[in-house]
Amino acid sequence: MALVASPVLRQEIPSKSGSQNEAKRASTIGDLSETLKRSGEQRIPDYLELCDEDLSTSASGVHEDRESLGDYQVPVIDFSMLQTDRRTLVQLLGDAARSWGCCQILNHGISVECLQQLIAESYKYFERPVERKQQTKSFVGDHTTFKLSSLYWAESLMIWARQDLDAQVLSAWPEGNDSFRDLAAQYFKGTEELTKQLFKLYAEDLGLESDFYSKHIDSSQLIVRWNYYPACPNPSTILGAKSHTDLNMITMLLQDQVGGLQVEREGRWFNVKPIEGSLIVNIGDGFHVWTNGIYKTVVHRALVNTSKPRLALAGLWAPPDTLDYTAPDALVGANHPRLYKSMKAGEYHQNTLEIRNMADMSNGQREHSKLLLGTDLLRHWRI
Numbered sequence: 595m596a597l598v599a600s601p602v603l604r605q606e607i608p609s610k611s612g613s614q615n616e617a618k619r620a621s622t623i624g625d626l627s628e629t630l631k632r633s634g635e636q637r638i639p640d641y642l643e644l645c646d647e648d649l650s651t652s653a654s655g656v657h658e659d660r661e662s663l664g665d666y667q668v669p670v671i672d673f674s675m676l677q678t679d680r681r682t683l684v685q686l687l688g689d690a691a692r693s694w695g696c697c698q699i700l701n702h703g704i705s706v707e708c709l710q711q712l713i714a715e716s717y718k719y720f721e722r723p724v725e726r727k728q729q730t731k732s733f734v735g736d737h738t739t740f741k742l743s744s745l746y747w748a749e750s751l752m753i754w755a756r757q758d759l760d761a762q763v764l765s766a767w768p769e770g771n772d773s774f775r776d777l778a779a780q781y782f783k784g785t786e787e788l789t790k791q792l793f794k795l796y797a798e799d800l801g802l803e804s805d806f807y808s809k810h811i812d813s814s815q816l817i818v819r820w821n822y823y824p825a826c827p828n829p830s831t832i833l834g835a836k837s838h839t840d841l842n843m844i845t846m847l848l849q850d851q852v853g854g855l856q857v858e859r860e861g862r863w864f865n866v867k868p869i870e871g872s873l874i875v876n877i878g879d880g881f882h883v884w885t886n887g888i889y890k891t892v893v894h895r896a897l898v899n900t901s902k903p904r905l906a907l908a909g910l911w912a913p914p915d916t917l918d919y920t921a922p923d924a925l926v927g928a929n930h931p932r933l934y935k936s937m938k939a940g941e942y943h944q945n946t947l948e949i950r951n952m953a954d955m956s957n958g959q960r961e962h963s964k965l966l967l968g969t970d971l972l973r974h975w976r977i
């Protein structure tokens with residue numbers, strides 16, 4: 595697979611104004627996107643590192659054609675089977691977690707209108723003037739300065755779903771925004787109920803006590819990251835979110851209808867097609883370890899496009915630092931020996947950050963990219 599090599603691209607893409615790439619660093623990616631659009635400039639400024647991943651959409655890169663794919667599409671699961679056919683639902687969820695590490699869920703109990711309105715309100719936030727957004731405590735306008743972040747051509751807003759929501763909404767909307775707050779509260783509550791159910795069903799699939807995972811939800815954090823990816827003049831050279839796995843247990847993703855999320859399976863990339871009203875469930879590194887690698891942490895990334903911004907809400911379920919990720923004996927057997935050393939959730943996070951910090955000081959971008967992947971990081975923990 596040919597990698598996109600940044601020096602080649604820099605020569606190939608003509609710059610309209612020679613001085614543009616020495617331009618002052620824009621304060622947010624949205625700001626940069628607007629500046630480039632106004633000037634007709636296609637080239638991404640030199641201060642941003644370009645991408646060393648294969649972004650081709652050729653047949654060998656991305657697989658979209660449902661007919662020819664057979665089983666090779668991200669599973670879409672109808673959660674209303676909880677009432678009619680629990681056994682099949684358990685099996686479908688388990689199969690998806692073992693093979694893909696993700697699935698899309700329909701009829702999950704949160705209304706389609708709530709999701710649509712939440713996305714519409716969220717766009718209004720990111721379309722505000724830069725100065726207003728910068729007053730928000732948890733707004734990040736340019737992730738490209740943080741090498742440790744998977745978000746790249748993106749802005750983000752974080753909300754801690756279980757902390758004082760009013761105060762957080764007021765920080766984002768000093769003049770208040772009841773509609774945004776009520777929709778977010780409704781969404782958080784629905785997400786929590788769905789995650790509890792999911793953990794029970796996953797435990798059933800694995801042959802564990804039904805509340806084995808779900809009993810830890812009450813002591814966990816739900817951190818919801820609003821990811822806003824502005825339109826990009828040159829999407830073949832930069833990613834919205836670089837390839838990564840989520841460090842936490844499980845992530846609930848809500849994406850708008852623009853598209854751009856891809857997941858990796860067996861070295862190939864697959865688009866996760868937007869389905870109105872669906873939620874995407876990603877297995878993270880924590881759940882991978884806690885199931886002795888039976889469920890797979892999923893490598894994923896987000897592409898950007900020239901015409902439209904894109905919005906995705908990533909609800910990251912993070913357990914307390916003291917939670918022991920050691921897989922239960924029931925998930926260890928002659929054919930499936932214990933894969934990982936004992937570890938606590940906090941230890942894994944801490945260790946990962948330390949490794950990344952060290953790499954940040956000594957290595958280049960390519961080496962660093964690997965540190966966003968639990969599939970690589972977890973090698974350090976192998977028995």
Ligand SMILES: O=C(O)CCC(=O)C(=O)O
Nearest residue numbers: 821835849855896906908
């Ligand atoms: O934009 C997306 O769809 C994915 C975002 C994501 O993976 C993350 O925030 O961890």
Ligand SMILES: [Fe+2]
Nearest residue numbers: 838839840894
């Ligand atoms: Fe992610």
